Amino acid sequence: MIGVGLLAAGATWGLAFAPADFKQGNSYRIIYIHVPAAFLALAGYYVMAISGAVGLIWKMKLADMVMKCAAPIGAALTFVALFTGAVWGKPTWGTWWVWDARITSMLVLFFLYLGVIALQEAYQHQDTANKASAILALVGTVNIPIIYKSVDWWYTLHQPATLKLTSESPIHPSMLYPLLVMIIGFYVFYAWVLLVRTRQEILEREKKTRWVQDIAKAEG
Template sequence: MNNSQNRWAWLHRLGSPQTFYALSGRLLPWLAGAAAVALGVGLVWGLAFAPPDYQQGNSFRIIYIHVPAAMLAQSCYVMLALAGAVGLVWKIKVADIALQCAAPIGAWMTALALVTGAIWGKPTWGSWWVWDARLTSMLILLFLYFGLIALGQAISNRDSAAKACAVLAIVGVINIPIIKYSVQWWNTLHQGATFSLTEKPAMPAEMWLPLLFTVFGFYCFFGAVLLLRMRLELLKREARSRWAVAQVQRCLGAEASR
């Protein structure tokens, strides 16, 4: 029993509100800076300087927003399921905060992926929307995000809300492999993966390199926004603790000295 507790002691230390707040404060500037640089380089390179596609022409440039948004939407939900599992098993409050704060970001990324996909689909397929397996499963993902947000707000007891949201996140994660492999499992209009980490890219380097920058930038942006939201939520929930009061006083003092 003691060995098991010692094995996961690092997780409980990281899950301490005070420790997490301090660590996130150090990571935040780096994530925000990396997001600004990567998104700036990737979007300018991809939207202005990458060569047009030999089949789709300039309409393919939507991938520099659509693909990162779709990837992040799915990754975010997997993170929610992991946070839910950590919260249920180890009773770590920061895991619930991560779940609650990440869900709206994931919903926005899913909506962005659907909207940009519709913009891409009109010139490519001749329609804004088709009930394709990939599109339908992405729409279900958006509803799952909405369900998590609504469930978290509908239950007044924080512990009960955390458990309910964790269960929904874990159950709903089954939709992620459906999204990923829908193109292989069913006959769909949606094309396969634009690029894979295990295969040589089909696109020339001047087309996939800016995409790599935007994907990295989107993930850094997600990390920065998530940490900001979590830090604010931590201060709200720990408002009566000494460390939270000290942090607020320090921030107010810094603002007053400017």
Template sequence: MAWQWFHRLGSPRWFYEKTGRWLVWFAPITIALLVIGFTWGLAFAPVDAKQGNSYRIIFIHMPAAVLSLAGYYLMAIAGGIGLIWKMKLPFMVMKSAAVIGVAFTALTLITGSLWGYPTWGTFWEWDARNIFMLILLFLYLSIVLLGQVYPEQEAADKVCAILALVGTVNVPIIYKSVDWWYSLHQPASIKFTGSSSIHPSMLYPLLLCIVAYYCFYTLSLILYTRQEILAREARTKWVAALVEPGTENRVKG
């Protein structure tokens, strides 16, 4: 049963049909969580004693950083599955995750710079975490560009998957950079072992924003993957039937 379910997940048509039903309820939930999270954090969370209102960018910056790192693992895992089991859908997910990863990582760097100016007195420092986040952006961009320049899709998918897997070494370095090197970045505010250094009145809206970002990432991934499926499967009968209803039955007949 589990093996059958795994192979269903590798079917572009099955994914497209299933996710079409999910979007009806998942999209409104995602939008509601984003609105509530941003409103709570940006308007109602208390002012920070040291940073004032400038800290509020954390409700945009930190969730984006979390998803840029978690999304890289997802992209690499999808590429690995595509290489090992030679499935088409994981490669489509990998390509979609790369595009979204560029956006989330760029948002992380931009909001970090905006936060850094009132905090550090400069928009950019060659801080260890900044450097490796920039490398992460280049990795995402490389995978997006490689997927476009290769004339053969199969070769492009393999090269991108290999690069994604090799690049995973950068993610734990980003996590541990504040511990391994002198860093202007503060240590992790949210801790799963021990007490967090952030007050609950700020922590709860931040956690809600992170959940909302996860939902938004998932929604974006589904939409991009559906678009990629239609592009790659354009010559199949079932996609032709979507464009012109009844085509699939006429072909069979």
């Protein structure tokens, strides 16, 4: 699979062959997991919120399913971003956790994902669960630009963004290229996992239909 190949190549390149940082030494290598996970946590929230909006406005069942399936994936990625950030913060800041603007807003993102997951399980009727989840997801989008701009709007321990579309990255190419490979790998892997989970959700919801029963017989 392309995603797994990119992740394996990027991880090997970044963890084994990229040079050590002149200030942070080898501790900086956590960025090869932390940065892609954080990117996907934010991008995945937009996927979830947009799917929720489509389901809420146009009553598309497939969009509701994508929203539901995107929530646990996004929660897992946000947890990975928070955990790896704490691992990096200990040798860098001398503590596992600080109530930094970027870190705190990422924690809020994690709770928003958990909120959508909880709402999906809280209601007996799926339509009600979808509507409540979509509303929460849409309201929560206000947190995404806060996360992006938190390092610019407030004094924070978290370093400013090092990957920018409008300017050259300060990261040396020998460190940047494996990071870009990891980011692309994370995106591909995310898309694959979302498609697989959505397919499973479709089959589960439509299990009483003839076409799903035919698929089950063919695969069985």
